[in-house]
Every structure is written in structure tokens, then in C-alpha cells.
Amino acid sequence: MDVSLAELDPSYKCRRLSQLASSVVIDPQIAPQKYFRSGLEMLRMAAVYLEEGDFESSYVLYSKFITLFVEKLPGHPQYNQSQAGDITANRKKLKNVFPIAELLKVKLLKKYQAQYDKKKAEQEEVERRLAEQRELERVEEETKQCLRQEQINTEQQKQLSQLIEQNQLIGPSHPLTPDPSAPPTADPYTPPPLTADPSAPPPPYELPTQPDIYSTTDPNYVTPYFDRATKPVLSSLGVPTDNKYGLRTLFFPRSLAERFLLLAEPNTHSNMETCGILCGKLARGNFTITHLVIPRQNSTPDSCATLNEEDIFTYQDTHELITLGWIHTHPSQTAFLSSVDLHTHCSYQLMMPEAIAIVCAPKFKDVRSFSLTPDYGLHFVADCKQSGFHPHPTHPPLFEDSQHVNITEDGDVIIADLR
Numbered sequence: 221m222d223v224s225l226a227e228l229d230p231s232y233k234c235r236r237l238s239q240l241a242s243s244v245v246i247d248p249q250i251a252p253q254k255y256f257r258s259g260l261e262m263l264r265m266a267a268v269y270l271e272e273g274d275f276e277s278s279y280v281l282y283s284k285f286i287t288l289f290v291e292k293l294p295g296h297p298q299y300n301q302s303q304a305g306d307i308t309a310n311r312k313k314l315k316n317v318f319p320i321a322e323l324l325k326v327k328l329l330k331k332y333q334a335q336y337d338k339k340k341a342e343q344e345e346v347e348r349r350l351a352e353q354r355e356l357e358r359v360e361e362e363t364k365q366c367l368r369q370e371q372i373n374t375e376q377q378k379q380l381s382q383l384i385e386q387n388q389l390i391g392p393s394h395p396l397t398p399d400p401s402a403p404p405t406a407d408p409y410t411p412p413p414l415t416a417d418p419s420a421p422p423p424p425y426e427l428p429t430q431p432d433i434y435s436t437t438d439p440n441y442v443t444p445y446f447d448r449a450t451k452p453v454l455s456s457l458g459v460p461t462d463n464k465y466g467l468r469t470l471f472f473p474r475s476l477a478e479r480f481l482l483l484a485e486p487n488t489h490s491n492m493e494t495c496g497i498l499c500g501k502l503a504r505g506n507f508t509i510t511h512l513v514i515p516r517q518n519s520t521p522d523s524c525a526t527l528n529e530e531d532i533f534t535y536q537d538t539h540e541l542i543t544l545g546w547i548h549t550h551p552s553q554t555a556f557l558s559s560v561d562l563h564t565h566c567s568y569q570l571m572m573p574e575a576i577a578i579v580c581a582p583k584f585k586d587v588r589s590f591s592l593t594p595d596y597g598l599h600f601v602a603d604c605k606q607s608g609f610h611p612h613p614t615h616p617p618l619f620e621d622s623q624h625v626n627i628t629e630d631g632d633v634i635i636a637d638l639r
Contacts, residue, residue: 228332228336229336241280241284244291250567252293252299255289256306261543263282263317265502270324277505282324283321286317467623468506469506470508471628474627474629483514483635483637488551493520495515495519498512507544511633512547512636513532514635515529522553535636543572546578551582555586557590559606564577566592574624577590577591591622592619
């Protein structure tokens with residue numbers, strides 16, 4: 221990809237990271253407690269990126285944490301009702317995050333400046349070599365023109381000499397005496413036409429071959445190559461990604477759904493739903509579901525609600541897990557997201573864009589993973605104020621099969637049944 225010098229300007233790149241960090245939106249329908257939980261997971265991901273040397277992603281997450289809890293969340297209508305312990309703990313974390321973010325910014329500025337200087341030097345070298353090439357071409361063209369003119373002059377001089385010789389032969393040997401009684405006539409002598417057109421180009425003249433300044437035989441020079449293909453999609457952290465929505469890839473083993481359905485069998489036989497929380501880790505820019513937490517819950521034939529969420533949080537904190545979505549059964553229905561499911565998943569996806577909703581329909585032997593469409597469904601459901609089961613428009617679609625999921629044949633998950 222051909223990156224311009226302006227795009228590598230350190231101040232431009234830092235402004236771009238700041239724009240990514242400031243893209244934090246608060247949904248007043250989501251309780252502040254969920255944002256405090258999201259902040260903890262944000263710090264876990266930032267620490268992973270930092271350890272892996274991905275300073276840009278780490279800086280963006282730390283900066284988002286600052287933006288969320290300094291600028292955005294205090295404006296939440298329920299912020300003052302938050303538990304004092306959550307606010308106090310969050311302020312302590314902010315004190316630690318500020319210096320880390322500043323150190324990362326300094327490190328990134330040095331990195332960007334080095335990239336900028338290298339790119340500038342490369343461009344100056346290319347321009348210098350191009351200038352040398354243009355000068356060689358100019359000198360070569362001038363030399364060719366001089367040689368052509370010299371050939372023309374030589375040819376004209378030769379013809380003129382031949383004419384003079386012919387005139388000398390005619391004049392002294394055969395003098396002509398004009399008849400005084402004859403009427404004046406035009407000069408009887410008319411010079412013969414030139415045997416060659418002076419303006420016609422001479423035969424081509426080839427100069428000795430000039431050395432090519434871009435010759436690949438030069439061990440100290442590599443001809444620059446630019447891939448001018450379409451620029452890749454960037455994720456919410458500003459890093460390239462193959463996903464059309466800019467989402468990071470989420471891996472989970474095929475055995476996840478099989479083992480979950482075995483645990484859910486008693487409820488399935490009673491036509492009752494079962495749900496679980498998908499948790500995992502971040503590594504090298506991708507997510508992997510490593511744990512399945514089955515919380516205490518209230519179930520009905522068409523719904524399932526978690527209880528004692530503090531137990532879930534304690535387990536996640538103990539194992540330093542990140543919430544990556546949820547899974548539930550439709551004992552007698554097909555795999556889809558009901559209106560209640562859409563609102564449940566909306567809070568997951570607002571907190572984590574890569575969060576998925578896995579729906580298992582054992583009656584139809586179908587398992588699918590869904591996501592709200594980021595460009596429409598997510599915002600539509602977030603703005604919907606209705607509760608319970610209610611109709612939603614179907615076009616454009618509010619959800620779709622997850623585009624960033626990769627199901628693996630190997631691996632397994634740890635199941636924590638807290639019921």
C-alpha cells in the first residue's frame with residue numbers, strides 16, 4: 221500500500237488515534253454498573269496489547285477508558301446512584317491509567333517520527349535518482365540534436381562544394397558572349413536542385429548506452445514497489461482487519477455448543493430455555509472463547525434471565541476473562557433472535573462490538589451465531605424503548621449470521637456451572 225508522507229506525519233497519526241479514543245457513546249438505558257464492568261475488561265485487553273507490543277491498540281483502549289469515565293459516564297442519568305465502591309475503585313484505576321497513556325503517547329510519537337524520517341529520506345532518494353535520470357536524458361537528447369545538425373551542415377557543405385566545382389568547369393572553358401541585339405533574358409544558368417533535403421533528418425545515430433541508475437545490479441538500491449490495492453478495513457482500534465465491519469476475529473470450538481446442549485437437556489425436555497455467558501481471552505488481536513459460565517437463572521419456554529450477576533463477575537475477575545457474548549436454547553423453536561433476545565444482545569454488543577449471540581435449536585438440530593448489524597440493527601434496537609415481546613421491522617434486517625466468527629474443530633472450553 222502506497223502511504224503518503226502526510227499520512228505518516230506524527231501529529232496526524234496521533235490525532236487519528238485520539239479520534240478513535242474519543243468515539244465512546246453512552247446509552248442511558250444501560251446501567252452504569254455495566255460500564256464499570258466494561259471498563260475492567262477494557263483494561264485487561266489494553267494490558268494484553270501492551271504486553272504483545274501493540275502500542276497503538278493499547279493506547280486507544282487506555283484513552284477510551286479515560287474518555288469513558290472522565291467525560292462520558294458522569295453524564296449518565298443514573299451515575300449518582302452508582303455504588304460508592306465502584307466509583308472509588310474506578311478513580312484509583314484512572315490514576316494508574318493516566319501515566320500509562322502518557323508514556324505510550326511519547327513512545328508512539330518517537331515511533332511515528334522515526335517512520336516519518338525514514339519515509340522522507342526514501343522519497344528524497346527517489347527524487348534525487350529521478351532528477352539524475354532526467355538530467356542524463358536531457359544531455360543525451362542535446363547531444364543527439366548536435367550530431368544531427370552537424371550531419372546536416374556536413375551534407376550541405378558537400379553539396380555546395382560540388383556546385384562550385386561544376387560552375388568552374390562551365391565558366392572558364394566555354395565563355396558565353398551575349399548577343400547585344402537579343403532581348404534580355406533570364407539568367408541561362410539555373411543551379412541544379414540539391415540532392416538532399418537539408419531539413420530531412422539524417423540517418424539515426426545511436427549514442428553509447430548510458431548506465432541505468434535504476435539497474436537492479438546495483439546492490440545498494442532496491443526499486444520501490446507499491447501495492448496500490450484497496451486500503452484494508454480498519455478496526456475500532458485503527459488496525460487492519462479482513463472483516464467487512466472492522467471486527468476482530470472470534471474463535472470458538474465446535475464442542476462448545478455440544479457440551480452446552482448436554483447441560484441444557486433437563487430444561488430442554490421441560491421446554492424451558494437455558495442460557496450461559498461466553499467468556500474468553502484476547503491474543504494477537506483476536507478473541508477466543510475459553511470459558512462458558514452457566515449462572516443461576518429463571519427460565520420460561522421463551523425466555524431466560526440471569527440471577528446473581530455478582531457471582532459471574534467474581535468468576536470472571538478470578539480468571540481475568542473478557543465477556544464475548546451469550547448462548548441460549550430455543551427448546552421448541554428455530555434458531556433466531558426474538559425481540560427480547562435482540563434487546564438482551566444489544567447491551568452485549570454495545571459493550572463489545574465482537575460479542576455474539578449463539579442460539580441452539582435442538583429440535584431442529586441447528587446452532588447459529590448472530591450479531592446485530594453494526595450499520596443499522598444495533599442503533600435501531602438501542603433506540604427502541606419498548607420492552608417484552610413486540611414487533612420489529614424485518615427490512616432492512618436487524619441481525620445476521622456473525623461475519624467475524626471462526627469455528628475450530630480442535631480445542632475445548634472450561635464450563636463453570638454456578639447454578
